[in-house]
Amino acid sequence: MSDGLPRAVLVDLDGTLVDTAEDIVVAANRMLDELGAFPLPFAMVKGFIGKGVPNLVRRTLETAQLAVDPVEAQAVFERHYLAVNGRMGQVFAGVEAGLDALVRLGYRIACVTNKPEALATPLLALTGLDTWCEVLIGGDTLVQMKPHPEPLLHACRLLGVSPAHALLVGDSAVDVAAARAAGVPVAIVRYGYAGPDGPDALGGDWLIDSFEALPALLAEHRLQPAA
Numbered sequence: 001m002s003d004g005l006p007r008a009v010l011v012d013l014d015g016t017l018v019d020t021a022e023d024i025v026v027a028a029n030r031m032l033d034e035l036g037a038f039p040l041p042f043a044m045v046k047g048f049i050g051k052g053v054p055n056l057v058r059r060t061l062e063t064a065q066l067a068v069d070p071v072e073a074q075a076v077f078e079r080h081y082l083a084v085n086g087r088m089g090q091v092f093a094g095v096e097a098g099l100d101a102l103v104r105l106g107y108r109i110a111c112v113t114n115k116p117e118a119l120a121t122p123l124l125a126l127t128g129l130d131t132w133c134e135v136l137i138g139g140d141t142l143v144q145m146k147p148h149p150e151p152l153l154h155a156c157r158l159l160g161v162s163p164a165h166a167l168l169v170g171d172s173a174v175d176v177a178a179a180r181a182a183g184v185p186v187a188i189v190r191y192g193y194a195g196p197d198g199p200d201a202l203g204g205d206w207l208i209d210s211f212e213a214l215p216a217l218l219a220e221h222r223l224q225p226a227a
């Protein structure tokens with residue numbers, strides 16, 4: 001039963017909306033090449049995605065045993081990433097149809113990602129996902145990024161929705177931790193970048209195979225849009 005409050009769906013980007021791993025790994029390996037190191041295997045760099053670009057660059061440098069300034073290396077990574085951003089990245093099956101159904105039902109959508117704004121904004125535009133996402137909180141929009149609760153709380157404030165009346169859809173332990181700290185229910189996609197133990201081990205409230213499952217899940221749990 002609806003109490004007339006507006007409802008929102010907060011969505012993660014990498015591994016949830018878009019399969020960005022190939023673009024990210026290419027950019028990381030071009031950074032290593034420019035800095036004079038050999039490339040790292042795809043699965044290894046993919047495992048560094050989810051805790052923001054500074055963490056990904058730091059772990060890539062450590063693994064390649066490169067002693068260079070991480071801030072300078074990050075600038076190199078971001079230059080290469082901007083050049084390939086969205087080239088190989090694919091929107092996961094069901095995302096567009098699921099988001100479209102949610103918006104038609106009256107849900108408001110915010111993208112809450114640890115990807116910096118300068119990379120997330122063009123990716124949402126290139127993929128057309130900005131059609132449905134009315135708010136973007138990037139990894140550098142605020143002082144804190146996920147797993148801190150503030151990006152989720154800030155998105156809720158911008159959409160005028162209480163955290164308990166929002167839902168986060170994500171793919172990683174960082175998403176679950178941020179959601180728990182913010183008091184936002186969380187659904188985990190089975191197809192994302194969950195890490196070695198898989199999505200079942202993350203402890204989300206629900207596991208979904210596709211965004212197309214969201215309208216029914218939200219209705220069942222009474223996270224309904226305003227009447």
Ligand SMILES: O=C(O)COP(=O)(O)O
Nearest residue numbers: 013014050051052113114
């Ligand atoms: O940039 C990252 O590390 C991952 O970003 P995400 O929060 O969209 O998964």
Ligand SMILES: [Mg+2]
Nearest residue numbers: 012014015171
């Ligand atoms: Mg993610």
